[in-house]
Amino acid sequence: MFCRQVQSHLDDYILNQINKELFDQIDNHLKECLDCRKRLQTNKQLILELQSIKTPDPGDYYWQQIEESILAKTLGVNNEKAELPDRVKAEPISIIQRYLIPLAASFVLLFGAIMLFNSIQSQTQFSSQATNGSSPYILAEKSAELSEKSDSQIFTAIVAAAPGSLGRHLIFTNISGGSR
Amino acid sequence: MEINVKDLVQSFIDGDQEAFAQLIGRFKKRVYSVAFQMLGNHLDADDVTQEAFVRIYNRRDQLKNVDYFASFLMRIATNYAIDLIRWKQKGFVSIDADKDIPGSPKIELVDKADRPDQILENKELLDIIKQAIKRLPPRQRITVILHDLEGFSKKEVAGILQCPQATVRSNLHIARTKLRKWLQKDDKGR
Ligand SMILES: [Zn+2]
Numbered sequence: 001m002f003c004r005q006v007q008s009h010l011d012d013y014i015l016n017q018i019n020k021e022l023f024d025q026i027d028n029h030l031k032e033c034l035d036c037r038k039r040l041q042t043n044k045q046l047i048l049e050l051q052s053i054k055t056p057d058p059g060d061y062y063w064q065q066i067e068e069s070i071l072a073k074t075l076g077v078n079n080e081k082a083e084l085p086d087r088v089k090a091e092p093i094s095i096i097q098r099y100l101i102p103l104a105a106s107f108v109l110l111f112g113a114i115m116l117f118n119s120i121q122s123q124t125q126f127s128s129q130a131t132n133g134s135s136p137y138i139l140a141e142k143s144a145e146l147s148e149k150s151d152s153q154i155f156t157a158i159v160a161a162a163p164g165s166l167g168r169h170l171i172f173t174n175i176s177g178g179s180r
Numbered sequence: 181m182e183i184n185v186k187d188l189v190q191s192f193i194d195g196d197q198e199a200f201a202q203l204i205g206r207f208k209k210r211v212y213s214v215a216f217q218m219l220g221n222h223l224d225a226d227d228v229t230q231e232a233f234v235r236i237y238n239r240r241d242q243l244k245n246v247d248y249f250a251s252f253l254m255r256i257a258t259n260y261a262i263d264l265i266r267w268k269q270k271g272f273v274s275i276d277a278d279k280d281i282p283g284s285p286k287i288e289l290v291d292k293a294d295r296p297d298q299i300l301e302n303k304e305l306l307d308i309i310k311q312a313i314k315r316l317p318p319r320q321r322i323t324v325i326l327h328d329l330e331g332f333s334k335k336e337v338a339g340i341l342q343c344p345q346a347t348v349r350s351n352l353h354i355a356r357t358k359l360r361k362w363l364q365k366d367d368k369g370r
Pocket of ligand 1: 002003004006029033034035036037
């Protein structure tokens, strides 16, 4: 066998992907030929390196999420009548839940904010009057009264906004942030 | 007991969604891995993986033989990956030097003298090989990736790429010869 022929089969020889007869012929040639043995080493190194290249695992969360994403795409766009597997079934949201509740909550929020603004304005006037010549004790007492009063307004607003949890959250955050 | 792939594919063709979900579960890692090696980053690999499953879902009526599911899926994935590579080569997005231009020194040389650590050297060598693979034209690149990195047989690669096994063999030979040449040149450059 010529070196050229041997070298054209070396990768298959390394990977054991040739028939027994050819394998033996190459084997015999390699015993006698230093050039081809050197070539064998070089080829073997590259193949081993290629085989050792691994893909980084993006993690369990990704594998779960990609599955759901594909299912959502295929079921959502192409086959609306097909039955959804349990994992991609979403809870139905009614028009009332989606639009009316946030709208109602926004009105309550606006109402609460106006009420609170008025109350703070009147109390600020009172406080500035009291500061002139009043003792710190009286100031503290008035301040407590003030916070009690706005708390009761906050409570009213919260109760009014009860069905829309986002609205309730906003009201609470806005009012408590503004008055304390 | 685990349902075999053939039964799952048949159920999938018949319109069973749960069977499709199970097929995604069984093949997603393989598709992702090939796509990652082709494109070299998570975002593109994710894109290819999702698109491959969406496309096979839309073309499920073309699956006449249940045995061909895996190669059909891989073909869709690799074709899409090749499209992405060519799209990037045209300059819409420039992420990496991707053309196989003779003599162009695209592989970054690493100065070994400062780093005697063997493990680090191996890692560097792997990085250099990965860069070299990216220099191969798409058909040779995908052949090397499917056969040498992902362990598909020549027959399977021929099935995926829809070409004779002789073409797979010759593409492998050409690709490895190029890789060796580039790596040797790189080694001399140090
Ligand atoms: Zn020889």
